[in-house]
Amino acid sequence: MFRKLVIANRGEIAVRIARTCRDLGISTVAVYSDADRDGLHVRFADEARRIGPAPSTESYLNMNALLEAARDAGADALHPGYGFLAENAEFARRCQEQGLVFVGPTPDGLALMGDKAAARRIARDTGVPIVPGSEAVSSDQHAIREARRIGFPLLVKAVSGGGGKGMRTVSSPSELLGALRQARSEASSSFGDSAVYLERYLHSPRHIEFQIMADGEGSVIHLLERECSIQRRHQKLIEECPSPRLDPDLRYRMAEAAVAVARAASYRNAGTVEFLLDNEGNFYFLEMNARLQVEHPVTEMVVGLDLVKLQLRIAAGGRLPVSQEEIRPRGWAMEFRIAAEDPFRDFLPCPGRIDFLRPAGGPGVRDDSGVFAGGEVTPHYDPLIAKLIVWGEDRADCLARAERALREYRVEGISTTLPFFRRVLRDPQFRAGEMDVGYIDRNWRGWAAESETISLEKERDRAAIIAAAVSAYRAGSSRRRRIAPPADRSAWVRAGLEEQHGSRR
Amino acid sequence: MFRKLVIANRGEIAVRIARTCRDLGISTVAVYSDADRDGLHVRFADEARRIGPAPSTESYLNMNALLEAARDAGADALHPGYGFLAENAEFARRCQEQGLVFVGPTPDGLALMGDKAAARRIARDTGVPIVPGSEAVSSDQHAIREARRIGFPLLVKAVSGGGGKGMRTVSSPSELLGALRQARSEASSSFGDSAVYLERYLHSPRHIEFQIMADGEGSVIHLLERECSIQRRHQKLIEECPSPRLDPDLRYRMAEAAVAVARAASYRNAGTVEFLLDNEGNFYFLEMNARLQVEHPVTEMVVGLDLVKLQLRIAAGGRLPVSQEEIRPRGWAMEFRIAAEDPFRDFLPCPGRIDFLRPAGGPGVRDDSGVFAGGEVTPHYDPLIAKLIVWGEDRADCLARAERALREYRVEGISTTLPFFRRVLRDPQFRAGEMDVGYIDRNWRGWAAESETISLEKERDRAAIIAAAVSAYRAGSSRRRRIAPPADRSAWVRAGLEEQHGSRR
């Protein structure tokens, strides 16, 4: 096994990787930009090295700085996490040249899967259905030609992309060039590669993906699927394992397809084969993510294995320690991505200081936070601050526990996606497992508006809310210095305080 | 299922019960003494009722107040948790008379198992070996006679006891009456019953217990054993499931004995059959705890079931939803009882305000806290503030994760048992699974002393510690108002700051 490993990432995933390294006795080297000196990942590592100023292009995407840190620290391995350079073949190659084991696929494997167009060809040649689309588009003219062939609506996607970054939906020809520009710009700043391609937009499919593990020695297994249809702008917000949609037969066929693609690509290490599933039960290969996914914990909860540990074993030249037959799933798991975003302002990112943090706990609850009370969420990086993972004996049990855990969870100081999740958990459709990638766009705007209106049945409920507001109002001046409390109460509008005012007589 | 349930307890176990009730859609009523208005259990319940002043005899042991709260709230069930009135047959009977379902054994079952002497008779009659001892002793004279028969060393134990309360070790006749006095007094204030009995003291046995579930309709199953040998003054500090000592044959024989005792007693609901195991592999029935145990989560992690949910189902008249064959254990779990006690001052309880709390997280970690940052640990009740539960694929994995989790865990403002656990985890004997009930007495004093001496190999380590001390020293005056920082640095002794001082030249 490795002696010392550089974690070329930040936030919750750097913390996640550090944890497994500690479990295995591997010494860890955290890297940090100037904005992350006080990051939790710095504290959870055995060593820490500054790699540059806040902008990611000068730090977490800075290959030279990362490789130098690894050299100086005397590391023998590097885990890239997800995002940043995780799927960058050049970076993997440069690690290799420096004698540093890159925990992930081979550079060739990365180049292959990183080229989404090439990955699609492999799937097609393996007999796995794909969504109609283009190769990488070389120019605006090329894009216009391809778009005409594919038809609208369509998607612009980053060739090196993932996590919804560098991806845009285009519903009519007039939007194409603007979307291309945005996608290229975002792709460039996120992945250091501005190349994009086009793909037909399927109407409200489900997003279902299979976790693959391959040791490069011939063993390729899958660790079930994940249902990731709850997305906003192609970013997943809730994932679950297994999918409520799959029956054993469909699961079997999709898993076979996923394993076949990985085999055809001579894939090594952890990977995820993404599919779209339409409501007739037809599935289409979308792409293969050649890295650990954000949502890997739901799989871990159900199969009882540590995916980062498996990654490290494989990277260290080991064989897969489990066979397909030994994978025995138990129960149901869901993940909620707690992000510093305000769901009531169109999911606008909102960095700031976390004044109070009380993660949920108790049976079936796992907390993967990248932050701590008193810490700062910087505006420089992804707004994901923590992942709440919930396990239950079955989906109903998991839903009940998730509702409880979301109710317990407290983050103060910044807005988060928690209120969004609480609302989704009350939706009968979600509870019935009925969802597709259009779920949030269809539902959230209405729900957000509904919660903005005070419409309480019971006077007592209303009174409790007023009491809370009054109490906060009073405590406010002493506790929150950055925000001036309103000087004049009569300036407050809407029912709340007015009611109270009116009831004084 | 029940509509509304009173949780007749406080702290982490009240929180634990509230969680499962939420999962099942049962409305909960918390009860609180004046010292617990700001307890976490009040926040996690749907209703809350004051039951009296801080002393437990006037609140959590006050049957009238509890029954009145239940009546006023219109509850149809009551869960007693552990300790307090959990094993009080009279209380269970009074609940029944009031039409309130007591979540636990029948009043008769409680009376039977609550009378430890009667329980021993049942075990003996079922053919299960017992530790030699007395019936309840009626007077000091009776005790002296019985003690002579049993021989020294011996144990004084509360008839209604549990959790090491009202229990004393007596190594010679001269200590007997003092121990009786203390045990009676403690038993009275903890359980409202001062009766005690005597039992032979076995030299360094293991404490191993089996989790039983019985539906009172004929189904009695066991959910494996728990190893609970890491005890101090008969209070468990670390528990694990399964036990590293049991092989399949011994496990089978002990489980059979445990189930036989429960059957013979026509036991209903959750219970725990405790055994002592000597190093020749002989086991002795100790007692049966007729309630949920503090350490039940390690079982939950391994069998994948919610024991509180099973308790509620059985209490509501349901059959056991699983058979013995369906219990499929997975992996290994350990629990660490984080108590407000200073292990470096002979585990002296140390109540106070929790300034900062960062429970451990990540894969395999479950947090069952009864407190939150900013909350107060009152001097009135048990010092247990949180339980850290860790699961791993096997014992080695569990140990590694436990070490990591203990390292992450931060509690500021009060002393806790965390440093004790960190030290135990470094002990090769513990890691090898070699332990008995004398483990702490044999080892801890030496370890505590060792950690008080500064003996660092590397100058740099020493420097880091000095830096931390200096940094805290500077921050201290502004942050901790209750403690005056030392005015004169030269008054500080021991190596630390002197070293720094000396190195200034």
Add this chain to the structure above:
Amino acid sequence: MGEKDGSLRVHLAGEPLAFDLGGHRTGGVSIILGGRSFEAQVSLEERRITVEVDGRRYLFERSDVPEVGAARRPQGDAEVLAPMPGKVIKLLVLPGEEVRANQGVVLFEAMKMQNEIRSPLAGRLVAIAVREGQAVESRDRLFTVKGEPGEK
């Protein structure tokens, strides 16, 4: 309304109510009212107090502080402020041009996500206060739209 020993008395529609307020303000306020226990999370912002109880959310808003993002001025104009710290990537409309309601005016990047800041109303873009590549703070003015006379 009166307060004594952490309890709060309010008369609501003539009926007196006694609240019992917990002592801790961070981590949410614990409220006991008529036997029911609530944990309310309250956040204070310049323009509003948000109270969240049992997963439901209630707003108390001020009328005298301009709304972030799109504050309608009395005259029918809108002054649009930066919703958070970030960077102006691109200006999508030139000063003096007409804009439709909800049309993107500024392409804005924050936390690696690009968002279009849109015009809240149809009218004419009369002023842009930022340039491409500029870093802005929360509530910095981005642009001003003068409403169409007919729309007022």
Add this chain to the structure above:
Amino acid sequence: MGEKDGSLRVHLAGEPLAFDLGGHRTGGVSIILGGRSFEAQVSLEERRITVEVDGRRYLFERSDVPEVGAARRPQGDAEVLAPMPGKVIKLLVLPGEEVRANQGVVLFEAMKMQNEIRSPLAGRLVAIAVREGQAVESRDRLFTVKGEPGEK
């Protein structure tokens, strides 16, 4: 020793060392020194600073504050203080009686656990400052033991 921008310079045995101290004091101090990262938990008490790093614990103690539980006075006497808030259950020795070192003098209950507060030295119990049933605060005086002349 000097400090600048969260960094701290110390000369140790002539060798200059640059620490990088994190900005947050609660939740432990983050220290980076020579590439190594430490999270130190520090607790301040009246008599000592405890620093815990990587599961190891280091004490810095003051010599001029009497120790709780058993503070030896210069004359060879010991004044024993309550270690925490609690209740005196029973007095086990009468004033004027002889006590052995480590003999229990007061039976003390706190957090439902009974503990004997012991004499730190052999000698005579010269004063008891509490009565049975009395509630005491942390650091209240419990009793005083006068050491045996020979023991001094």
